[in-house]
Amino acid sequence: MGLTQDELAGALSVTRQTVIAIEKGTYCASLPLAHRIAVFFGESIESIFIFDEEDQ
Amino acid sequence: MDFKKKMKINMIYYAALVVLGAAFIVLRILGYMPDIFISFGCAYAACGLAMLIKNGVIISNPEKLKKLEIESKDERNRMIYGKAVSLAFNIFIYAAAAAIMALEFAGMSEAGLTVALCLCGFVLIYVVCYYILRARS
Numbered sequence: 001m002g003l004t005q006d007e008l009a010g011a012l013s014v015t016r017q018t019v020i021a022i023e024k025g026t027y028c029a030s031l032p033l034a035h036r037i038a039v040f041f042g043e044s045i046e047s048i049f050i051f052d053e054e055d056q
Numbered sequence: 057m058d059f060k061k062k063m064k065i066n067m068i069y070y071a072a073l074v075v076l077g078a079a080f081i082v083l084r085i086l087g088y089m090p091d092i093f094i095s096f097g098c099a100y101a102a103c104g105l106a107m108l109i110k111n112g113v114i115i116s117n118p119e120k121l122k123k124l125e126i127e128s129k130d131e132r133n134r135m136i137y138g139k140a141v142s143l144a145f146n147i148f149i150y151a152a153a154a155a156i157m158a159l160e161f162a163g164m165s166e167a168g169l170t171v172a173l174c175l176c177g178f179v180l181i182y183v184v185c186y187y188i189l190r191a192r193s
Contacts, residue, residue, distance in 0.1 A: 009126075018132040030131050 012036050059125040063111050070107040077101030145182070149175065 005023075009016040014033065021027035022037075029037065029049070038045045080097030083089045114120045127133060152175045159168035 013126055013129065015127055015130045015133065018130055021132060027132050027135075033131060 008040070011040055059128075060115060060121060063115055063121075067108060067111050067115075070104045070111065073100050073104030074108065077104060145178075148178070152178075 005016050005019045009019045012019070012033065018027065022029050034045050034049055038048055041048060077097045077100030080089065080093045080100065084091070084094040084097060114124055152171055156168045156172050156175070159165070159171060
């Protein structure tokens with residue numbers, strides 16, 4: 001897609017650090033943010049985020 | 057509320073802080089207040105002035121304003137802030153408990169009692185806040 005973390009962060013109105021933390025899996029996005037990410041990519045939340053019960 | 061408007065309102069509070077600080081300093085110089093108020097006055101005036109300048113610079117620069125808005129509204133930053141406050145409060149409780157015991161051993165019972173009363177006050181505020189937040193969410 002050729003999208004930088006900075007551009008994604010700007011589009012979602014979050015900091016780049018938040019995007020990095022979500023990518024690394026060190027931070028779980030809230031439902032509203034997950035929804036915004038899904039809308040941005042035109043996908044469903046389930047297709048972007050994989051829920052792993054063991055990680056919780 | 058619009059972030060820029062919020063920052064402008066904050067500038068009014070900071071200006072009020074500067075005026076309050078200046079008033080404390082003047083009243084102390086005139087001898088109407090105890091010595092400690094000159095420290096309060098300097099601290100209020102300096103903090104208020106610093107925040108006024110900072111907000112003024114940020115408001116005049118749209119790029120910086122947008123960056124600050126994102127940083128202040130970022131959910132991860134807010135979570136970190138909440139966790140830091142919570143951790144600081146927990147550490148404070150243990151530190152205050154240790155201070156009470158140390159003051160008691162040092163024979164400074166009155167100081168220990170003062171710290172203990174402050175600690176009780178903090179815990180009471182915590183309980184009240186907890187029930188208010190629980191009722192709201």
